[in-house]
Amino acid sequence: MIEGIPFRDDLLERYLCSHDISTPPLLKRFFKIADVVFQPEKEEDVLRILKLAEEKRIPVVPRGAATSGYGGVIPVKGGFVLDFTRMDRFEVDEDQKILVSEPGAVWWDIEKELNRKGLSLRVYPTSALSSTVGGWIAQNGYGVGSLAFGSIAENVLRLRVADFRGVREAQNIHLYAGLEGTTGIITKAWIKLREFEEMKAYAFHVSPEKAVSLAYSSGHHSALFLDRNYIKMKNEVFDDRIPERDTLVIVTGDKMDGDETLGQEIWESRFYPMKIKRLGPGIVPAEVIIPCENLPEYLHRISKYSAGSEVWFIRKNICSVLSFLPWDERKISYAFKLKFSFKALKIAKKLGGKSYSSGLYLSRESENILENYQELLRFKKEIDPDNLLNPMKVFPSGMISKIIRIAEVFS
Amino acid sequence: MKIGNQAINNEAFVCVQCHYCRICPAYSVLKWESVSPRGRMYLLRGIIKGEIEPDSRVVEDFYRCTTCGACEAVCQTSIPLIEVWERARSEFVNAGIAPLPVHRKLKEVAEKNGNPYGEKREERAKWAQKYQFKNDAGILFFAGCTASYRMMELAKSTVEILMKAGVDFTYAGEDEHCCGSPFLRTGQRDIAYWFFRKNLEEWKKRGVKTIVTTCSGCYRTIGKDYPEIAEELGYEWNLKVIHTVHLIWELIESGKLGFERSYEAVTFHDPCHLGRHMKVYQLPRRILEKMGYQIVEMEHTMENSLCCGAGGGVKSQFKDLALQIGKKRINEAIKTGSGMVVSACPFCKLHLIHAAEKKIEVRDIVELVNERAKPLNTD
Numbered sequence: 001m002i003e004g005i006p007f008r009d010d011l012l013e014r015y016l017c018s019h020d021i022s023t024p025p026l027l028k029r030f031f032k033i034a035d036v037v038f039q040p041e042k043e044e045d046v047l048r049i050l051k052l053a054e055e056k057r058i059p060v061v062p063r064g065a066a067t068s069g070y071g072g073v074i075p076v077k078g079g080f081v082l083d084f085t086r087m088d089r090f091e092v093d094e095d096q097k098i099l100v101s102e103p104g105a106v107w108w109d110i111e112k113e114l115n116r117k118g119l120s121l122r123v124y125p126t127s128a129l130s131s132t133v134g135g136w137i138a139q140n141g142y143g144v145g146s147l148a149f150g151s152i153a154e155n156v157l158r159l160r161v162a163d164f165r166g167v168r169e170a171q172n173i174h175l176y177a178g179l180e181g182t183t184g185i186i187t188k189a190w191i192k193l194r195e196f197e198e199m200k201a202y203a204f205h206v207s208p209e210k211a212v213s214l215a216y217s218s219g220h221h222s223a224l225f226l227d228r229n230y231i232k233m234k235n236e237v238f239d240d241r242i243p244e245r246d247t248l249v250i251v252t253g254d255k256m257d258g259d260e261t262l263g264q265e266i267w268e269s270r271f272y273p274m275k276i277k278r279l280g281p282g283i284v285p286a287e288v289i290i291p292c293e294n295l296p297e298y299l300h301r302i303s304k305y306s307a308g309s310e311v312w313f314i315r316k317n318i319c320s321v322l323s324f325l326p327w328d329e330r331k332i333s334y335a336f337k338l339k340f341s342f343k344a345l346k347i348a349k350k351l352g353g354k355s356y357s358s359g360l361y362l363s364r365e366s367e368n369i370l371e372n373y374q375e376l377l378r379f380k381k382e383i384d385p386d387n388l389l390n391p392m393k394v395f396p397s398g399m400i401s402k403i404i405r406i407a408e409v410f411s
Numbered sequence: 412m413k414i415g416n417q418a419i420n421n422e423a424f425v426c427v428q429c430h431y432c433r434i435c436p437a438y439s440v441l442k443w444e445s446v447s448p449r450g451r452m453y454l455l456r457g458i459i460k461g462e463i464e465p466d467s468r469v470v471e472d473f474y475r476c477t478t479c480g481a482c483e484a485v486c487q488t489s490i491p492l493i494e495v496w497e498r499a500r501s502e503f504v505n506a507g508i509a510p511l512p513v514h515r516k517l518k519e520v521a522e523k524n525g526n527p528y529g530e531k532r533e534e535r536a537k538w539a540q541k542y543q544f545k546n547d548a549g550i551l552f553f554a555g556c557t558a559s560y561r562m563m564e565l566a567k568s569t570v571e572i573l574m575k576a577g578v579d580f581t582y583a584g585e586d587e588h589c590c591g592s593p594f595l596r597t598g599q600r601d602i603a604y605w606f607f608r609k610n611l612e613e614w615k616k617r618g619v620k621t622i623v624t625t626c627s628g629c630y631r632t633i634g635k636d637y638p639e640i641a642e643e644l645g646y647e648w649n650l651k652v653i654h655t656v657h658l659i660w661e662l663i664e665s666g667k668l669g670f671e672r673s674y675e676a677v678t679f680h681d682p683c684h685l686g687r688h689m690k691v692y693q694l695p696r697r698i699l700e701k702m703g704y705q706i707v708e709m710e711h712t713m714e715n716s717l718c719c720g721a722g723g724g725v726k727s728q729f730k731d732l733a734l735q736i737g738k739k740r741i742n743e744a745i746k747t748g749s750g751m752v753v754s755a756c757p758f759c760k761l762h763l764i765h766a767a768e769k770k771i772e773v774r775d776i777v778e779l780v781n782e783r784a785k786p787l788n789t790d
């Protein structure tokens with residue numbers, strides 16, 4: 001296809017590289033699949049693929065580990081999928097405590113290497129065992145360490161980005177973080193690190209109100225709150241018997257008087273938030289960001305849907321709430337159950353919150369999620385006038401966002 | 412294509428697609444989604460939903476998997492993936508789009524000779540000519556095809572250990588048939604069932620109560636698959652099946668085996684069929700320690716151990732892939748700085764020797780035990 005760049009254009013690989021973790025009922029019939037899957041090995045490969053895409057006016061869809069669930073990696077209009085599996089090199093500047101990484105490097109591979117050098121990531125997603133540097137920055141999110149260090153974007157110093165005009169190095173991270181490749185393809189990132197510190201996890205059986213005050217009581221590293229419904233579901237699928245009560249886990253270098261054994265047990269399962277999918281099999285998700293003072297009210301209002309919720313506390317008194325409603329995704333009723341996702345978002349918005357992310361499905365929410373949306377829209381039009389960089393994502397266009405809007409209204 | 416197996420029909424929808432299974436040894440070499448465990452799960456789901464119809468290309472990538480089970484150890488939703496891979500392959504065979512050419516050939520050869528190596532049945536027990544076995548001993552040594560035809564020193568070592576420790580045991584000789592492992596792993600269940608019947612017949616004839624084997628593949632097959640097959644076919648199953656490491660440990664514990672100690676540093680490669688498939692991790696290590704060896708673990712060890720690359724029909728059909736995986740494992744072993752990698756499976760040894768290209772010594776635990784064993788009290 002392009003000499004020297006690994007690619008596949010057989011039906012199987014194209015089919016397999018045309019979805020993320022979401023399971024949208026009915027919508028899928030409107031999606032095309034990738035025309036070609038490329039695995040660039042270096043930045044120059046990315047530029048060559050972009051050149052061909054521009055010449056032939058073919059959409060370009062970047063793909064990390066495809067662990068996101070907002071449709072960002074779906075080649076809705078077909079096109080070239082750029083799978084970054086082979087661009088996974090990274091270096092560590094130990095003196096400056098900076099990670100310099102290609103987009104395909106996996107967070108946990110990096111963390112293991114950093115720990116050997118006495119360093120550590122400031123933040124990482126709970127999908128760190130597989131998700132990539134490029135993918136999480138492009139998605140922009142919160143995770144482990146966000147209580148102390150905020151979003152991944154807040155910890156990125158510099159990016160190298162490729163678009164149809166070539167490559168540039170950018171310090172204005174907001175033009176790319178959370179933009180899901182619509183304004184350029186990330187080919188390298190400089191990320192701030194911290195010194196490795198031994199920390200312990202402490203569990204507390206407390207109400208959401210109390211959880212909020214405890215989480216922010218001192219400069220803790222991470223705080224995770226599980227409501228009792230979620231623990232009940234976890235117990236059903238894990239072997240352990242965690243007390244079925246609202247539980248806060250704080251991870252900190254300080255000494256605390258919480259339950260260390262339980263704290264550690266829950267902390268160790270942090271990479272497995274979706275284990276409860278087995279209960280459906282399938283889950284209806286709802287993911288929002290809300291001001292912490294409204295967390296108790298939010299949890300109260302969604303409680304009638306019998307979902308289980310996991311809350312991550314974030315710097316600046318906000319928190320992300322991820323709720324799951326197990327439901328058999330093979331049943332027609334699954335489509336109706338999606339109502340829960342829309343309802344939860346509506347409730348969150350009333351309480352001063354917003355959607356966690358936009359991607360394809362919730363591109364209409366971008367205006368609420370991205371602070372300087374109009375500036376970003378102008379920037380997008382300037383660098384990608386033909387809308388070839390991950391079209392229909394983040395900036396709403398086409399049928400899908402309209403269908404979702406209608407579904408939202410009916411919910 | 413319709414997939415009849417109920418477990419596959421459920422598990423395909425349990426998969427989160429989180430890609431933690433990216434640690435798959437085949438995927439880490441080939442890097443294409445179609446080779447990844449999650450890709451295979453998504454394919455099964457696509458077949459069930461009627462979104463994709465599998466063809467020969469699809470089936471080929473499905474077989475680029477050693478069925479090592481590394482994916483199962485990290486699975487977000489605890490899917491019994493090894494079972495899923497094997498059952499899916501059998502569905503493909505039933506649908507007429509598998510097995511792959513070499514696997515088909517192996518079956519033809521095995522039907523004729525009772526082993527997949529194409530060796531003569533009458534030469535199966537050639538390695539054992541100098542030994543005298545007891546009849547009606549209750550314990551039977553099952554050598555397996557690899558130790559009978561390729562890694563004879565392992566069969567011999569096992570027999571010599573047992574003899575030194577005064578264990579009475581029998582051996583079926585030329586009446587021993589392949590356990591069927593290569594065929595269960597590649598979805599060709601019918602011939603495995605035939606071998607099951609043949610072997611069971613021989614064991615019954617000999618009044619066998621316990622089967623001991625040095626081959627981890629045979630151990631998994633006879634220890635785990637046979638009872639299931641017996642149930643499926645309505646046979647009575649009351650045999651105890653152990654790996655030689657179990658017996659060696661028992662002999663050590665009961666004071667029947669001692670060792671001339673060695674103080675060398677070695678690393679231990681967990682055979683997938685002994686470790687992840689049968690959950691035996693500590694015993695071989697304890698035995699090595701008893702012999703005085705200092706064990707230096709590789710980066711991937713025990714439940715997270717890296718496969719040697721040979722299993723699941725990969726060595727026979729995809730030689731390059733098998734070798735690349737094997738070399739990764741050998742590099743890990745070399746990195747430990749120990750001069751020797753020890754395993755507990757003739758098939759692993761066969762393949763690792765090939766991959767090692769003499770850069771590190773590859774031995775099986777039964778060889779070391781035999782070399783250093785001192786009988787203590789054989790009353």
Ligand SMILES: Cc1cc2nc3c(=O)[nH]c(=O)nc-3n(C[C@H](O)[C@H](O)[C@H](O)COP(=O)(O)OP(=O)(O)OC[C@H]3O[C@@H](n4cnc5c(N)ncnc54)[C@H](O)[C@@H]3O)c2cc1C
Nearest residue numbers: 064065066067068072126127132134135136138141181186
């Ligand atoms: C078990 C589990 C736990 C999770 N935990 C968290 C969590 O704690 N926090 C969180 O925020 N999310 C979480 N997620 C969601 C998801 O893992 C994150 O968004 C993740 O970091 C995405 O990384 P990825 O490599 O999978 O990216 P992908 O899903 O492949 O891509 C994400 C988006 O980025 C774009 N993209 C990918 N690479 C590039 C590039 N090089 N340049 C430009 N654009 C690119 C894609 O087109 C897509 O729009 C979780 C998911 C799972 C399954």
